[in-house]
Amino acid sequence: MPATLPTSLRRRTIALCLTFGLASADAFAHAAHAIEFSADIVSRDSAGLAIGSAAKLYVSNHKVRIETPEASAGFLLTDADAGTAYFVRPAQQVFMDAKQSSLLTQIFVPVDAKDPCRRWQAAAGIAGVTNAGGEWRCERINDEFVGDRRAALFHVASAGSASQRWIDSDLEFPIKLLAADGTTIALEHIQIEAQPPSLFELSPGFRKLDPRALIERIKHSDAWVDP
């Protein structure tokens, strides 16, 4: 992934998520099985050229860890069963809701190829994207190979935006997204292997932060101008 996802792609991809149901742990709770694997997340422009540096993805038991340059001081951790998405700062033993800090937490979640929209919609709900509750449509187009992996291709539409997404049949996990402008975000170098549990752990001593108090303090400075 690039340090910052291209604005155009980001806008489009967020637009895909503009309609949601309520964030629901239940929506994640039905993944049939969980294959553990790791991969690189690579973004490419319409000409196929890589954009920025790759992010790293680790998946185990419906938990996903993403290490991305756009949040280099820590890692993103989603737990499909718990219905959470956090940004974790292990050195400081703190974490916070990832919300929309990275689009990757809304795209790369375990999905059920029989009903993938429900999981993506739930992920967007966890991210707190506005206009929740709108209609999502995931239309299965066909099956095809992405590299050497068989995948189900879906046309995904929400809130007037659309993309194509490929779901790996064995991994039950999205492995590629094609935006309307030809930009792709895809998993590469997928390695199916057991993952260390420590990659997905939030130690008991970690504490959760909320930026609201920071904003309140800043309101007393001249950096903040009330309209």
Next chain:
Amino acid sequence: MRINGRSHLAWGMSAALSFSLAALANANEKPKDPADSVKTETPIKHVIILIGENRGTDHTFGVYKPKGKQQTISNLLSKGIVNEDGSPGPNFALGQQFSVTPQKSFYIGAPAKAKSAYNNAGQMPQPNTNGAPVTQGTTGAPFVPAFLAGLAVLDPSPDFNANTDTILTTGFTGLPSDTLDSRIPGAGVLPNGPFVLQGANISDDDYTGDMTHRFYQAWQQSDCSVANVTKANPTGCLNDLFPFVMATYDLDDSKTPAVQHNFSEGNEMGFYDAEQEQASTLKTLADRFSLSDNFHQSFQGGTGANHFMLGTGDAGFWSDGNGNAITPPANEIANPNPAAGTTNKFTADNNFSNCSDFTQPGVAPIVSYLEALSYRPEPNCATAHYYMLDNTNPGFLPNGFQAPSPGAQAMLPGSPVRTIGDALNEKSITWAYFGGSYNDAVALSNDAVTAGTAATLNSSTALGEAALADPAHSLGVAYCQICNPFQYATSIMGNTAQRTAHIKDTVDLLADIQSDTLPSVSFGKPDGLLDGHPSSSKIDLFEAYVQQVLDALEAHPKLKAETVVFVTWDEAGGYWDSGFIQPIDFFGDGPRIPLLTLSAYSTGGKVNHSYGDHVSLLKFIERNWKLKPLTDRSRDNLPNPKMRGDQPYVPANMPALSDLFDLFDFDHAVNQPFLE
């Protein structure tokens, strides 16, 4: 407070590590120090201007004894207003403050017969905790120590260590909000005059209550009238209505009980004692380099207008976005006349005035006063121009997005006023504005554009909402938009190449120093947590920011040798000051602020008395790089002051502004550490 190491600050430099590393990598590919190839008038090849928030000269250096031989200073101690320990001195009455009986309309020079001194102890409005943090917070300063580091997702720096870091965790009041600040010795019965912010429960490491610092309030506090003119004070500004204005401009005493929303009260009269180790980093720098004791905020009032003047030598105005002055929405136009039945409650405390029109509320008293002065300064108010007198966010977001409805969003339409950046560009002289947390602010701006709020809300609100949705970049709310004069300018922010080339983050300033690719001209502004602003920051946090930059320079002796670092403030923040004020036009000057000049050519603990303001910094740049004044109306057209021995603080040729060259001895370089 002196801070060892850099760890305490690193998190405040809020860009991702990837940004700083990328900056270093890219920088290493550039030719070394492009500024070396540009001809300058002096050995100075680089100027760094570091700007803190809201501290005046007497507030910071009121009790300071110059280190240099035969140096003198005008301050509370030298005038006998206070003693060296901060207690009332033999001439304490020189600092006394007054109340004023109700008047029919706004005034800047109160009639003598309407004024009464606060004679009894405790009668003067007393210090208040106004806005200062009550306790430590998990995500707001001062932080619970364990949360400090983590807050900064914020902190990309590997050397950050919460266990060694203290000053972002300390200084909460422990008192209720908006109440008497009983940490200050004698609070509640303080006599009429300045009081020292020092005692068992208060020091320069404590958050203190804020105070309003706005245009019409500041003019009124200065109490300027030709009726007060003397030989020693030829502009007749008495500076004796500071607590009164704060206590009344927002007081609706037509109601019973009276309604008051502002709690600035008597905070204006607080000061630090540099001779007793308060603000000791600043004192050390003054001891070793040069301090100006006749340097002023260029604009009466607050942050935005003063930074705008720093970048342009002029005031911003409401326009159609294409350079044509138009009338702003009615709710933007000020009316400081007292509301019916009140002592002094402003009728409409808004941000813009057409000062070319005598009939506009608030205008006539100021213009009449200017016309009555012996040197008759021009108001410099263009016809039908509504000038930005108080804080208004720029019409551009930090990412360059232009607000489509600036009137509805309470943001200044894209400004056509020429900036020093434009002038430097024309001569291919490198420059940059380095704003703390700017990279995070860009990320939040991108979020706000995506969410649609950038097109409908004021940018502060939009970024605040974005921060809740994107906590990893939440520190972007601490980036100060109104502090960046170039963020107003269509020529800079409306041009992606210009914006990305010149508007950067503090991490980029440090990276540029490290890679010897520092621009010729740099403006450095810390974010809202480190800028030293009362109630939201502390003076020692700004000292730490300054030290961070100086430490970086210290490691690069060649660069340091050809660099001058100016350390100053945007304004005095409402703090009372005893110094002379030279009105230059409708907009200012205002009270004194410190200016420290740090270079190999300005050493020895000297104190410079030449009259200057923010525009003096522009004049220095223009003279050093052989540039012309920015426009035919900008203040950089003013001549250098002719200072006389018998009136060392009053230019004989008012209005006049120093270009600061007399602070330097370019024939003698003294290489010494910034700090011991």
